[in-house]
Amino acid sequence: MGTPTQDRRAQILIAAADLFARRGYHGVSIGELGAAVGLTGPALYRHFRGKEDLLAEVLLDISVRLHDEGVRRAAESPDPLGALLDWHIAFALGNPSLITVHERELDNVPAPQRREVRRLQRAYLEEWVRVVGALNPRPEDQTRAAVHAVFGLLNSTPYSAVTLDPAAMSPLLRTMARAALLA
Amino acid sequence: MGTPTQDRRAQILIAAADLFARRGYHGVSIGELGAAVGLTGPALYRHFRGKEDLLAEVLLDISVRLHDEGVRRAAESPDPLGALLDWHIAFALGNPSLITVHERELDNVPAPQRREVRRLQRAYLEEWVRVVGALNPRPEDQTRAAVHAVFGLLNSTPYSAVTLDPAAMSPLLRTMARAALLA
DNA sequence: CTCAGAAGTTAATGACCACTAACAAAACAG
DNA sequence: CTGTTTTGTTAGTGGTCATTAACTTCTGAG
Numbered sequence: 001m002g003t004p005t006q007d008r009r010a011q012i013l014i015a016a017a018d019l020f021a022r023r024g025y026h027g028v029s030i031g032e033l034g035a036a037v038g039l040t041g042p043a044l045y046r047h048f049r050g051k052e053d054l055l056a057e058v059l060l061d062i063s064v065r066l067h068d069e070g071v072r073r074a075a076e077s078p079d080p081l082g083a084l085l086d087w088h089i090a091f092a093l094g095n096p097s098l099i100t101v102h103e104r105e106l107d108n109v110p111a112p113q114r115r116e117v118r119r120l121q122r123a124y125l126e127e128w129v130r131v132v133g134a135l136n137p138r139p140e141d142q143t144r145a146a147v148h149a150v151f152g153l154l155n156s157t158p159y160s161a162v163t164l165d166p167a168a169m170s171p172l173l174r175t176m177a178r179a180a181l182l183a
Numbered sequence: 184m185g186t187p188t189q190d191r192r193a194q195i196l197i198a199a200a201d202l203f204a205r206r207g208y209h210g211v212s213i214g215e216l217g218a219a220v221g222l223t224g225p226a227l228y229r230h231f232r233g234k235e236d237l238l239a240e241v242l243l244d245i246s247v248r249l250h251d252e253g254v255r256r257a258a259e260s261p262d263p264l265g266a267l268l269d270w271h272i273a274f275a276l277g278n279p280s281l282i283t284v285h286e287r288e289l290d291n292v293p294a295p296q297r298r299e300v301r302r303l304q305r306a307y308l309e310e311w312v313r314v315v316g317a318l319n320p321r322p323e324d325q326t327r328a329a330v331h332a333v334f335g336l337l338n339s340t341p342y343s344a345v346t347l348d349p350a351a352m353s354p355l356l357r358t359m360a361r362a363a364l365l366a
Numbered sequence: 367c368t369c370a371g372a373a374g375t376t377a378a379t380g381a382c383c384a385c386t387a388a389c390a391a392a393a394c395a396g
Numbered sequence: 397c398t399g400t401t402t403t404g405t406t407a408g409t410g411g412t413c414a415t416t417a418a419c420t421t422c423t424g425a426g
Contacts, residue, residue, distance in 0.1 A: 008373085024207050024208075026210045027207075029413060030414060040374080041415095042375080042415080045414095045415075045416085046373050050414075050415075051415095107206070141347055145343065145347045149337075149340075149356060150336065150359075153333065153339070154332075155335060156332050156334060156335025164325065168324075179362040179365075179366035180336065180362050180363040181359075183359055213383075214383080222404075222405095223405065223406080224383090224385090225385075225405080225406085226403070226405075228384095233385075
């Protein structure tokens with residue numbers, strides 16, 4: 001119908017992630033989500049069962065990407081911590097809205113999909129815990145807490161009104177995170 | 184009327200901060216805010232002009248407390264960075280919901296009060312930049328970005344399902360933050 | 367060319383919400 | 397006691413929202 005877009009679903013998901021990041025799940029209406037891709041609100045129901053499912057798909061996609069690629073790179077690299085750091089930093093700097101949504105909106109995802117997202121998040125965290133624990137042996141709670149805190153550090157970039165350009169930000173975050181984890 | 188509470192305003196603000204932190208500003212209704220302190224929704228209008236003003240007051244209070252006490256302690260201590268770290272960590276571990284609201288809900292505050300909150304946040308950041316810059320001289324953007332990242336690290340605790348008890352968490356965060364800032 | 371399915375549209379529908387109005391009870395000053 | 401102020405209640409009101417219904421238009425296979 002008129003619009004030439006190849007894949008509407010993907011287009012909608014990208015726009016939705018951006019809006020959800022900026023104004024929060026409850027702060028964005030279906031009408032606005034539609035308007036963001038040049039449609040009316042009800043048109044979205046041709047592609048998604050409802051608003052909640054749209055959010056669920058955004059979060060699932062993020063969790064899968066973060067986890068799968070992180071595990072892959074860590075396994076292939078001779079410096080697994082460096083690989084995890086580089087991957088996570090590149091993802092966070094390149095997709096600030098995805099990081100924001102991933103951090104804030106899990107509670108609005110319907111229960112079954114929420115469980116799956118949590119599972120992936122946990123698995124991603126555990127990958128980090130394995131890698132960091134090997135380099136800096138400690139009680140496992142402490143390693144887990146430390147990794148969690150470093151996620152906070154790396155994920156802080158989206159809110160940074162004070163953004164350095166990514167070329168300068170990336171090595172800064174890498175150095176800080178490494179120092180914090182190995183301290 | 185019946186209720187013995189000394190200061191209803193304060194009671195409402197505390198309950199509101201908690202609900203806003205858990206479900207987001209748009210995710211909480213006036214009715215729920217009232218019910219959280221044993222009242223009906225409209226009763227809140229005897230104490231606040233509206234929902235937005237309620238949020239504004241929560242955020243203003245947090246910004247003032249963080250800034251004023253931080254500056255005070257840094258000025259009085261022979262180890263200003265240690266003082267800032269201890270203060271911020273104690274505040275974050277002791278008031279997780281306030282940290283969450285402070286980080287997420289600024290956009291929902293009416294413009295005039297938002298400006299004031301931003302001013303306080305900026306001033307608090309600059310205090311850190313001064314202190315950290317003295318210990319680790321660098322271009323100022325880099326110091327600012329580093330401080331911002333450390334805020335992310337320190338503020339990550341509220342989301343931590345993996346919480347160590349505060350007695351163990353506090354020194355861990357202190358060590359990690361110091362290492363990250365001086366790296 | 368046609369016609370079926372996909373992808374839109376506008377127009378309800380019912381729920382909820384912030385806020386206001388009108389009224390009532392409590393607290394307290396005199 | 398009494399009357400005013402404070403703090404609460406219940407009952408609207410108008411607006412917004414997610415979702416559904418009914419109808420239209422585009423598109424591509426045969």
